[in-house]
Amino acid sequence: MAENPWQQRVQRAQELALRHAFAAEILGFYVQIAHFQEELYQRLDVSSHRKIPASELGTPALPEWEELKGSFESFLKLVEAKGPVRLAESAREVRRESPGNWSKLFDRCWSAAESGDPEPQAFLGRAFLQPYAEFVRTRSAIEWNGHSRPVCPFCNRKPGLGVLRQQGDGSRRWLMCSFCLAEWEFRRIVCPGCGEENNAKLPVYTAEGFDYIRVECCDTCGRYLKGVDLTKNGLAEPVVDEIASVPLDLWAEEHGYAKLERNLFRM
Ligand SMILES: [Zn+2]
Ligand SMILES: [Zn+2]
Structure with missing residues (x-):
């Protein structure tokens, strides 16, 4: 175990x-x-x-x-x-x-x-x-309740991925730091790259084989990050599943999106 x-x-x-x-x-x-x-x-x-x-x-x-x-x-x-x-x-x-x-x-x-x-x-x-x-x-004694910025409350880096979890009737989104792995809650319909809030500019894509991983794109700044949807797959370990889902990164890059922040392996 x-x-x-x-x-x-x-x-x-x-x-x-x-x-x-x-x-x-x-x-x-x-x-x-x-x-x-x-x-x-x-x-x-x-x-x-x-x-x-x-x-x-x-x-x-x-x-x-x-x-x-x-x-x-x-x-x-x-x-x-x-x-x-x-x-x-x-x-x-x-x-x-x-x-x-x-x-x-x-x-x-x-x-x-x-x-x-x-x-x-x-x-x-x-x-x-x-x-x-x-x-x-x-x-550390740092408290980050209420932190609502798109960068890590501990080390100020951009998030490397998102995590969706069930809460009440719906699901809510957390962002995870690419370095220290801190997690903080962040509104779902906001681009952490540029702050875009218009739903129409924030397309989400999924692909067969990784239907629980969302490629969350922004047509305003051209960035994307992957979001691991734990409500669809509770066995996922976000950091690991993000690394494993390389084909989604290739797809996003082919479609002109740049990753908001690379993962541990700089991919
Ligand atoms: Zn951090
Ligand atoms: Zn954006």
């Missing part, structure tokens, strides 16, 4: 890899990454029980981080051994660099300034920092 969020995601990734051959490789790699992330998270969880004040959230420099960053080399080795060619090559290059350069990469990723980095490097920094971000977020 899956016990924590990482184990649930791993289990779901294994199921979907069997079902969708086109996504088997990336999901197999995701399983490796998720195991590594889980181990990092567990170490943090055991070593620190304090509440983290908002004033300390600016940089990845907390004592908890000092303990983790020594594991970056093993993370790079894992990506070299198990990752797709492009990521494996990048991991090899980064491993040859000095730890000083690694720290700069972490700083850029933490402050969301990594968009200037080549995608494979942005992946390395983000995937390694993600469990730490999740840890700091859950331990």
